[in-house]
Amino acid sequence: MNRRYFLKTGAAAAVFLAGIPMLTTGCRNSLRSRLMNGQPSTEIPGLSADGYRILHYASLAPSGHNSQPWFVKINTPDHWTIGLDPDRRLPVVDKNNTEALLSIGAFLENLVQAAAAHGYRVHPTIIAKDRFDPDFNPDLVSLRLEKTQPENMDLHRLTSRRTVKSHLSDRQLTPGDVNAFSRLTDGHLFYFAKGTTHADHMAEQAVANYIIQMENTAAVKEMAKWTRLKDSTIKEHRDGLTPAGMEIQGFAGWYVRHVMDPVDVTGQAFIDKGIEKIQQQAKEGAGWLVIIGDGNTVSDMVASGRRFQRMALEAKNRMIAIHPMSQTLEETRGQKHITENHSSGTIPHFMLRVGYLDKYPDPVSVRRPVTWFVKI
Ligand SMILES: Cc1cc2nc3c(=O)[nH]c(=O)nc-3n(C[C@H](O)[C@H](O)[C@H](O)COP(=O)(O)O)c2cc1C
Numbered sequence: 001m002n003r004r005y006f007l008k009t010g011a012a013a014a015v016f017l018a019g020i021p022m023l024t025t026g027c028r029n030s031l032r033s034r035l036m037n038g039q040p041s042t043e044i045p046g047l048s049a050d051g052y053r054i055l056h057y058a059s060l061a062p063s064g065h066n067s068q069p070w071f072v073k074i075n076t077p078d079h080w081t082i083g084l085d086p087d088r089r090l091p092v093v094d095k096n097n098t099e100a101l102l103s104i105g106a107f108l109e110n111l112v113q114a115a116a117a118h119g120y121r122v123h124p125t126i127i128a129k130d131r132f133d134p135d136f137n138p139d140l141v142s143l144r145l146e147k148t149q150p151e152n153m154d155l156h157r158l159t160s161r162r163t164v165k166s167h168l169s170d171r172q173l174t175p176g177d178v179n180a181f182s183r184l185t186d187g188h189l190f191y192f193a194k195g196t197t198h199a200d201h202m203a204e205q206a207v208a209n210y211i212i213q214m215e216n217t218a219a220v221k222e223m224a225k226w227t228r229l230k231d232s233t234i235k236e237h238r239d240g241l242t243p244a245g246m247e248i249q250g251f252a253g254w255y256v257r258h259v260m261d262p263v264d265v266t267g268q269a270f271i272d273k274g275i276e277k278i279q280q281q282a283k284e285g286a287g288w289l290v291i292i293g294d295g296n297t298v299s300d301m302v303a304s305g306r307r308f309q310r311m312a313l314e315a316k317n318r319m320i321a322i323h324p325m326s327q328t329l330e331e332t333r334g335q336k337h338i339t340e341n342h343s344s345g346t347i348p349h350f351m352l353r354v355g356y357l358d359k360y361p362d363p364v365s366v367r368r369p370v371t372w373f374v375k376i
Pocket of ligand 1: 060061062063064065066098099100102103106161162163164240241245323324325326327363364365
Protein backbone atom coordinates (compact mmCIF):
# COMPACT_ATOMS: atom_id res chain seq x y z
CA MET A 1 0.00 0.00 0.00
CA ASN A 2 1.58 3.32 -0.98
CA ARG A 3 1.42 6.39 1.25
CA ARG A 4 -1.08 8.32 -0.91
CA TYR A 5 -3.41 5.32 -0.99
CA PHE A 6 -3.13 4.92 2.78
CA LEU A 7 -3.85 8.59 3.38
CA LYS A 8 -6.80 8.56 0.98
CA THR A 9 -8.49 5.39 2.21
CA GLY A 10 -7.79 6.05 5.90
CA ALA A 11 -9.05 9.59 5.72
CA ALA A 12 -12.02 8.53 3.58
CA ALA A 13 -13.15 6.09 6.26
CA ALA A 14 -12.81 8.76 8.94
CA VAL A 15 -14.68 11.47 7.08
CA PHE A 16 -17.53 9.24 5.97
CA LEU A 17 -18.09 8.19 9.54
CA ALA A 18 -17.81 11.69 10.93
CA GLY A 19 -19.82 13.49 8.25
CA ILE A 20 -18.90 16.75 10.02
CA PRO A 21 -21.22 19.51 8.79
CA MET A 22 -18.29 21.87 8.25
CA LEU A 23 -19.02 22.89 4.72
CA THR A 24 -22.69 23.48 4.21
CA THR A 25 -24.64 22.20 1.23
CA GLY A 26 -25.18 25.85 0.36
CA CYS A 27 -22.32 25.88 -2.12
CA ARG A 28 -23.77 22.77 -3.82
CA ASN A 29 -27.11 24.53 -4.21
CA SER A 30 -25.45 27.49 -5.80
CA LEU A 31 -23.69 25.14 -8.22
CA ARG A 32 -27.12 23.87 -9.35
CA SER A 33 -28.66 27.34 -9.54
CA ARG A 34 -25.59 28.79 -11.22
CA LEU A 35 -25.76 26.10 -13.88
CA MET A 36 -29.53 25.95 -14.38
CA ASN A 37 -31.84 28.89 -14.97
CA GLY A 38 -34.31 27.63 -17.57
CA GLN A 39 -33.83 30.63 -19.84
CA PRO A 40 -33.30 29.98 -23.54
CA SER A 41 -29.57 30.26 -24.16
CA THR A 42 -29.33 29.41 -27.85
CA GLU A 43 -32.08 29.41 -30.42
CA ILE A 44 -33.25 25.96 -31.44
CA PRO A 45 -34.97 25.96 -34.85
CA GLY A 46 -38.69 25.23 -34.46
CA LEU A 47 -38.63 25.65 -30.67
CA SER A 48 -40.28 28.76 -29.20
CA ALA A 49 -39.17 30.34 -25.90
CA ASP A 50 -42.20 28.66 -24.27
CA GLY A 51 -41.20 25.32 -25.79
CA TYR A 52 -37.70 25.74 -24.38
CA ARG A 53 -39.05 26.50 -20.90
CA ILE A 54 -41.43 23.52 -21.03
CA LEU A 55 -38.52 21.21 -21.88
CA HIS A 56 -36.40 22.74 -19.13
CA TYR A 57 -39.14 21.92 -16.58
CA ALA A 58 -39.45 18.41 -18.04
CA SER A 59 -35.72 17.86 -17.55
CA LEU A 60 -36.05 18.41 -13.80
CA ALA A 61 -37.56 14.92 -13.61
CA PRO A 62 -35.71 12.28 -11.58
CA SER A 63 -33.92 9.38 -13.25
CA GLY A 64 -31.96 6.31 -12.21
CA HIS A 65 -28.30 7.37 -11.54
CA ASN A 66 -29.45 10.79 -12.84
CA SER A 67 -28.54 9.52 -16.30
CA GLN A 68 -31.37 11.63 -17.83
CA PRO A 69 -32.07 9.02 -20.49
CA TRP A 70 -34.25 11.26 -22.67
CA PHE A 71 -33.84 13.05 -25.97
CA VAL A 72 -36.45 15.16 -27.75
CA LYS A 73 -36.88 15.68 -31.49
CA ILE A 74 -38.61 18.86 -32.60
CA ASN A 75 -40.40 17.67 -35.75
CA THR A 76 -42.46 20.87 -36.04
CA PRO A 77 -43.23 23.54 -33.41
CA ASP A 78 -46.26 21.54 -32.21
CA HIS A 79 -45.11 17.98 -32.90
CA TRP A 80 -42.29 16.52 -30.78
CA THR A 81 -40.95 13.02 -30.20
CA ILE A 82 -39.46 11.82 -26.91
CA GLY A 83 -36.91 9.05 -27.18
CA LEU A 84 -34.62 6.96 -25.00
CA ASP A 85 -30.96 7.75 -25.57
CA PRO A 86 -29.18 4.38 -25.90
CA ASP A 87 -25.97 5.89 -24.46
CA ARG A 88 -27.81 6.85 -21.28
CA ARG A 89 -29.18 3.42 -20.41
CA LEU A 90 -27.85 1.44 -17.44
CA PRO A 91 -27.36 -1.93 -19.15
CA VAL A 92 -26.01 -3.69 -16.05
CA VAL A 93 -28.52 -2.77 -13.32
CA ASP A 94 -31.39 -1.92 -15.69
CA LYS A 95 -31.00 -4.43 -18.49
CA ASN A 96 -34.72 -4.38 -19.40
CA ASN A 97 -34.85 -0.55 -19.51
CA THR A 98 -37.47 -0.50 -16.76
CA GLU A 99 -35.96 2.43 -14.88
CA ALA A 100 -35.15 4.29 -18.08
CA LEU A 101 -38.80 4.05 -19.13
CA LEU A 102 -40.04 5.03 -15.66
CA SER A 103 -37.74 8.06 -15.82
CA ILE A 104 -39.12 9.00 -19.25
CA GLY A 105 -42.60 8.75 -17.70
CA ALA A 106 -41.57 11.23 -14.99
CA PHE A 107 -40.12 13.51 -17.71
CA LEU A 108 -43.44 13.34 -19.61
CA GLU A 109 -45.44 14.19 -16.49
CA ASN A 110 -43.33 17.30 -15.85
CA LEU A 111 -43.64 18.22 -19.52
CA VAL A 112 -47.45 17.93 -19.47
CA GLN A 113 -47.74 20.03 -16.28
CA ALA A 114 -45.34 22.72 -17.53
CA ALA A 115 -47.10 22.82 -20.92
CA ALA A 116 -50.48 23.35 -19.19
CA ALA A 117 -49.02 26.31 -17.27
CA HIS A 118 -47.78 27.81 -20.55
CA GLY A 119 -51.14 27.31 -22.32
CA TYR A 120 -50.65 24.02 -24.17
CA ARG A 121 -52.55 20.75 -23.92
CA VAL A 122 -50.31 17.77 -24.71
CA HIS A 123 -51.62 14.73 -26.59
CA PRO A 124 -49.08 11.91 -26.12
CA THR A 125 -49.10 8.65 -28.10
CA ILE A 126 -46.78 5.76 -27.32
CA ILE A 127 -45.10 4.83 -30.59
CA ALA A 128 -42.55 2.29 -29.30
CA LYS A 129 -43.18 -1.42 -29.57
CA ASP A 130 -44.45 -3.16 -26.41
CA ARG A 131 -41.02 -4.69 -25.81
CA PHE A 132 -38.59 -1.87 -26.09
CA ASP A 133 -35.38 -2.26 -28.06
CA PRO A 134 -33.40 1.01 -28.18
CA ASP A 135 -30.97 -0.50 -30.71
CA PHE A 136 -33.88 -0.91 -33.08
CA ASN A 137 -35.71 2.40 -32.72
CA PRO A 138 -35.22 4.64 -29.68
CA ASP A 139 -38.32 6.79 -30.35
CA LEU A 140 -40.91 6.29 -27.63
CA VAL A 141 -43.63 8.91 -27.40
CA SER A 142 -45.06 11.24 -30.04
CA LEU A 143 -46.51 14.52 -28.71
CA ARG A 144 -48.92 16.99 -30.23
CA LEU A 145 -49.18 20.35 -28.53
CA GLU A 146 -52.52 22.15 -28.76
CA LYS A 147 -52.75 25.84 -27.82
CA THR A 148 -55.24 26.52 -25.01
CA GLN A 149 -55.65 28.89 -22.06
CA PRO A 150 -52.79 28.72 -19.54
CA GLU A 151 -53.75 26.75 -16.43
CA ASN A 152 -52.92 27.87 -12.95
CA MET A 153 -50.22 25.29 -12.21
CA ASP A 154 -47.69 25.59 -9.39
CA LEU A 155 -44.41 25.14 -11.27
CA HIS A 156 -42.42 25.75 -8.11
CA ARG A 157 -43.28 22.12 -7.25
CA LEU A 158 -41.23 21.03 -10.27
CA THR A 159 -38.20 23.14 -9.42
CA SER A 160 -38.17 22.30 -5.71
CA ARG A 161 -38.81 18.51 -5.78
CA ARG A 162 -35.86 16.30 -5.05
CA THR A 163 -34.95 12.85 -3.81
CA VAL A 164 -34.38 13.00 -0.04
CA LYS A 165 -32.46 10.21 1.69
CA SER A 166 -31.63 11.51 5.19
CA HIS A 167 -33.42 12.63 8.37
CA LEU A 168 -36.66 10.74 7.62
CA SER A 169 -38.89 10.53 10.70
CA ASP A 170 -40.27 7.16 11.90
CA ARG A 171 -43.76 8.66 12.34
CA GLN A 172 -46.33 6.70 10.32
CA LEU A 173 -47.85 8.39 7.28
CA THR A 174 -51.34 9.71 8.08
CA PRO A 175 -54.33 8.14 6.29
CA GLY A 176 -54.92 11.56 4.68
CA ASP A 177 -51.45 11.58 3.11
CA VAL A 178 -51.68 7.94 2.00
CA ASN A 179 -55.08 8.59 0.44
CA ALA A 180 -53.79 11.65 -1.38
CA PHE A 181 -50.87 9.62 -2.79
CA SER A 182 -53.22 6.81 -3.69
CA ARG A 183 -55.45 9.22 -5.66
CA LEU A 184 -52.44 10.68 -7.50
CA THR A 185 -51.25 7.19 -8.48
CA ASP A 186 -54.75 6.10 -9.62
CA GLY A 187 -54.87 3.55 -6.78
CA HIS A 188 -51.67 1.78 -7.91
CA LEU A 189 -50.08 2.23 -4.48
CA PHE A 190 -49.41 0.19 -1.34
CA TYR A 191 -48.09 1.59 1.94
CA PHE A 192 -46.27 -0.72 4.34
CA ALA A 193 -45.78 1.07 7.64
CA LYS A 194 -42.55 0.70 9.56
CA GLY A 195 -42.63 -2.20 12.01
CA THR A 196 -44.84 -4.42 9.82
CA THR A 197 -43.37 -7.69 8.55
CA HIS A 198 -43.60 -6.43 4.97
CA ALA A 199 -41.74 -3.19 5.70
CA ASP A 200 -39.01 -5.07 7.60
CA HIS A 201 -38.68 -7.43 4.70
CA MET A 202 -38.31 -4.58 2.19
CA ALA A 203 -35.64 -2.91 4.31
CA GLU A 204 -33.72 -6.20 4.55
CA GLN A 205 -34.01 -6.79 0.82
CA ALA A 206 -32.84 -3.25 -0.02
CA VAL A 207 -29.65 -3.84 1.95
CA ALA A 208 -29.11 -7.43 0.77
CA ASN A 209 -29.54 -6.55 -2.89
CA TYR A 210 -27.35 -3.46 -2.62
CA ILE A 211 -24.59 -5.72 -1.27
CA ILE A 212 -25.15 -8.13 -4.18
CA GLN A 213 -24.66 -5.22 -6.58
CA MET A 214 -21.55 -4.01 -4.82
CA GLU A 215 -20.08 -7.50 -5.23
CA ASN A 216 -20.76 -7.28 -8.96
CA THR A 217 -17.79 -5.55 -10.60
CA ALA A 218 -19.85 -4.59 -13.66
CA ALA A 219 -22.53 -2.87 -11.51
CA VAL A 220 -19.85 -1.00 -9.53
CA LYS A 221 -18.14 0.11 -12.75
CA GLU A 222 -21.48 1.31 -14.10
CA MET A 223 -22.10 3.32 -10.93
CA ALA A 224 -18.58 4.78 -11.18
CA LYS A 225 -19.23 5.72 -14.81
CA TRP A 226 -22.16 7.89 -13.67
CA THR A 227 -20.45 9.32 -10.59
CA ARG A 228 -19.26 12.93 -10.87
CA LEU A 229 -17.04 14.00 -8.00
CA LYS A 230 -15.40 17.29 -8.92
CA ASP A 231 -17.23 20.52 -9.71
CA SER A 232 -15.39 20.73 -13.04
CA THR A 233 -16.70 17.24 -14.02
CA ILE A 234 -20.21 18.13 -12.89
CA LYS A 235 -20.12 21.27 -15.05
CA GLU A 236 -18.79 19.32 -18.00
CA HIS A 237 -21.43 16.52 -17.87
CA ARG A 238 -24.39 18.07 -16.01
CA ASP A 239 -25.71 14.61 -15.09
CA GLY A 240 -24.90 11.65 -12.85
CA LEU A 241 -24.47 11.12 -9.14
CA THR A 242 -22.77 14.01 -7.38
CA PRO A 243 -21.51 14.12 -3.78
CA ALA A 244 -24.38 16.49 -2.90
CA GLY A 245 -26.94 14.23 -4.62
CA MET A 246 -25.55 11.23 -2.74
CA GLU A 247 -25.91 13.33 0.43
CA ILE A 248 -22.24 13.06 1.30
CA GLN A 249 -22.10 16.26 3.29
CA GLY A 250 -19.77 18.29 5.42
CA PHE A 251 -16.09 17.51 5.39
CA ALA A 252 -16.78 14.12 3.78
CA GLY A 253 -18.35 15.95 0.83
CA TRP A 254 -15.38 18.29 0.59
CA TYR A 255 -13.04 15.29 0.71
CA VAL A 256 -14.70 13.33 -2.09
CA ARG A 257 -14.90 16.46 -4.26
CA HIS A 258 -11.30 17.54 -3.81
CA VAL A 259 -9.22 14.49 -2.95
CA MET A 260 -10.83 11.41 -4.47
CA ASP A 261 -10.37 10.29 -8.07
CA PRO A 262 -13.19 8.68 -10.08
CA VAL A 263 -11.36 5.35 -9.85
CA ASP A 264 -11.64 5.45 -6.03
CA VAL A 265 -15.43 4.96 -6.40
CA THR A 266 -14.70 1.33 -7.30
CA GLY A 267 -12.39 0.91 -4.29
CA GLN A 268 -13.36 -1.10 -1.23
CA ALA A 269 -13.33 1.90 1.15
CA PHE A 270 -15.97 3.77 -0.88
CA ILE A 271 -18.03 0.58 -1.40
CA ASP A 272 -17.99 -0.25 2.33
CA LYS A 273 -19.08 3.24 3.29
CA GLY A 274 -21.84 3.06 0.69
CA ILE A 275 -23.12 -0.17 2.23
CA GLU A 276 -23.02 1.38 5.74
CA LYS A 277 -25.02 4.33 4.42
CA ILE A 278 -27.67 2.06 2.87
CA GLN A 279 -27.92 0.05 6.10
CA GLN A 280 -28.46 3.28 8.00
CA GLN A 281 -31.01 4.61 5.48
CA ALA A 282 -33.00 1.36 5.42
CA LYS A 283 -33.55 1.69 9.19
CA GLU A 284 -34.92 5.23 8.92
CA GLY A 285 -38.36 6.40 7.88
CA ALA A 286 -42.08 5.67 8.06
CA GLY A 287 -41.91 2.52 5.95
CA TRP A 288 -42.24 1.80 2.26
CA LEU A 289 -44.46 2.68 -0.69
CA VAL A 290 -44.77 0.36 -3.65
CA ILE A 291 -46.15 1.58 -6.97
CA ILE A 292 -47.47 -1.26 -9.08
CA GLY A 293 -47.96 -1.38 -12.83
CA ASP A 294 -50.69 -2.88 -14.99
CA GLY A 295 -48.08 -4.81 -16.98
CA ASN A 296 -44.57 -4.50 -18.35
CA THR A 297 -45.15 -2.85 -21.71
CA VAL A 298 -43.67 0.52 -22.61
CA SER A 299 -47.08 2.16 -21.96
CA ASP A 300 -47.28 0.54 -18.52
CA MET A 301 -43.83 1.80 -17.53
CA VAL A 302 -44.43 5.32 -18.82
CA ALA A 303 -47.78 5.37 -16.95
CA SER A 304 -46.04 4.27 -13.72
CA GLY A 305 -43.35 6.93 -14.15
CA ARG A 306 -46.07 9.58 -14.52
CA ARG A 307 -47.93 8.32 -11.44
CA PHE A 308 -44.72 8.30 -9.43
CA GLN A 309 -43.89 11.84 -10.46
CA ARG A 310 -47.38 13.18 -9.62
CA MET A 311 -46.92 11.77 -6.14
CA ALA A 312 -43.33 13.00 -5.80
CA LEU A 313 -44.39 16.55 -6.75
CA GLU A 314 -47.08 16.50 -4.07
CA ALA A 315 -44.81 14.97 -1.43
CA LYS A 316 -42.88 18.19 -0.92
CA ASN A 317 -46.08 20.10 0.01
CA ARG A 318 -46.69 17.45 2.66
CA MET A 319 -43.07 17.51 3.91
CA ILE A 320 -42.60 13.89 2.94
CA ALA A 321 -39.31 12.50 1.65
CA ILE A 322 -39.41 9.95 -1.15
CA HIS A 323 -36.36 7.80 -1.76
CA PRO A 324 -36.48 5.21 -4.57
CA MET A 325 -34.45 2.14 -3.66
CA SER A 326 -34.51 0.11 -6.84
CA GLN A 327 -31.83 -2.49 -6.16
CA THR A 328 -34.34 -5.15 -5.02
CA LEU A 329 -36.27 -4.88 -8.29
CA GLU A 330 -33.05 -4.82 -10.33
CA GLU A 331 -31.65 -8.09 -8.98
CA THR A 332 -33.06 -11.52 -9.88
CA ARG A 333 -32.93 -12.68 -6.26
CA GLY A 334 -34.66 -9.52 -5.06
CA GLN A 335 -37.40 -9.83 -7.68
CA LYS A 336 -37.98 -13.44 -6.64
CA HIS A 337 -38.38 -12.45 -2.97
CA ILE A 338 -40.80 -9.65 -3.79
CA THR A 339 -42.88 -11.85 -6.11
CA GLU A 340 -43.10 -14.58 -3.45
CA ASN A 341 -44.25 -12.07 -0.84
CA HIS A 342 -47.00 -10.36 -2.83
CA SER A 343 -50.20 -11.76 -4.27
CA SER A 344 -49.75 -13.24 -7.70
CA GLY A 345 -50.08 -10.83 -10.60
CA THR A 346 -48.66 -7.89 -8.64
CA ILE A 347 -46.10 -6.04 -10.74
CA PRO A 348 -44.04 -3.69 -8.57
CA HIS A 349 -42.44 -0.86 -10.55
CA PHE A 350 -41.16 1.32 -7.69
CA MET A 351 -39.97 0.56 -4.16
CA LEU A 352 -39.80 3.80 -2.23
CA ARG A 353 -38.68 4.59 1.29
CA VAL A 354 -40.79 7.39 2.78
CA GLY A 355 -40.87 9.55 5.85
CA TYR A 356 -41.80 12.98 7.19
CA LEU A 357 -39.16 15.68 7.26
CA ASP A 358 -38.72 18.67 9.56
CA LYS A 359 -37.03 20.53 6.74
CA TYR A 360 -37.31 19.76 3.02
CA PRO A 361 -33.82 20.45 1.61
CA ASP A 362 -33.18 22.38 -1.60
CA PRO A 363 -32.55 20.34 -4.74
CA VAL A 364 -28.90 19.78 -5.57
CA SER A 365 -28.69 17.44 -8.57
CA VAL A 366 -27.85 19.03 -11.91
CA ARG A 367 -29.42 18.64 -15.35
CA ARG A 368 -28.24 18.96 -18.93
CA PRO A 369 -29.42 22.13 -20.67
CA VAL A 370 -32.23 21.77 -23.17
CA THR A 371 -29.86 22.35 -26.10
CA TRP A 372 -27.93 19.20 -25.10
CA PHE A 373 -30.88 16.81 -25.33
CA VAL A 374 -32.87 18.32 -28.20
CA LYS A 375 -32.32 16.89 -31.67
CA ILE A 376 -33.53 18.96 -34.57
C1 LIG B 1 -36.60 5.03 -11.90
C2 LIG B 1 -35.75 5.60 -10.81
C3 LIG B 1 -34.97 4.77 -10.01
C4 LIG B 1 -34.18 5.29 -8.99
N1 LIG B 1 -33.46 4.43 -8.18
C5 LIG B 1 -32.74 4.94 -7.15
C6 LIG B 1 -32.04 4.07 -6.26
O1 LIG B 1 -32.09 2.84 -6.39
N2 LIG B 1 -31.33 4.62 -5.24
C7 LIG B 1 -31.27 5.97 -5.05
O2 LIG B 1 -30.61 6.42 -4.11
N3 LIG B 1 -31.93 6.82 -5.87
C8 LIG B 1 -32.65 6.34 -6.90
N4 LIG B 1 -33.34 7.19 -7.74
C9 LIG B 1 -33.23 8.64 -7.52
C10 LIG B 1 -32.22 9.26 -8.50
O3 LIG B 1 -30.90 8.94 -8.13
C11 LIG B 1 -32.43 10.77 -8.52
O4 LIG B 1 -33.71 11.01 -9.06
C12 LIG B 1 -31.41 11.50 -9.38
O5 LIG B 1 -30.13 11.40 -8.81
C13 LIG B 1 -31.76 12.98 -9.53
O6 LIG B 1 -31.91 13.59 -8.27
P1 LIG B 1 -33.24 14.33 -7.82
O7 LIG B 1 -34.34 13.32 -7.76
O8 LIG B 1 -32.92 14.89 -6.46
O9 LIG B 1 -33.54 15.39 -8.83
C14 LIG B 1 -34.14 6.69 -8.77
C15 LIG B 1 -34.93 7.52 -9.58
C16 LIG B 1 -35.73 7.00 -10.57
C17 LIG B 1 -36.59 7.90 -11.41
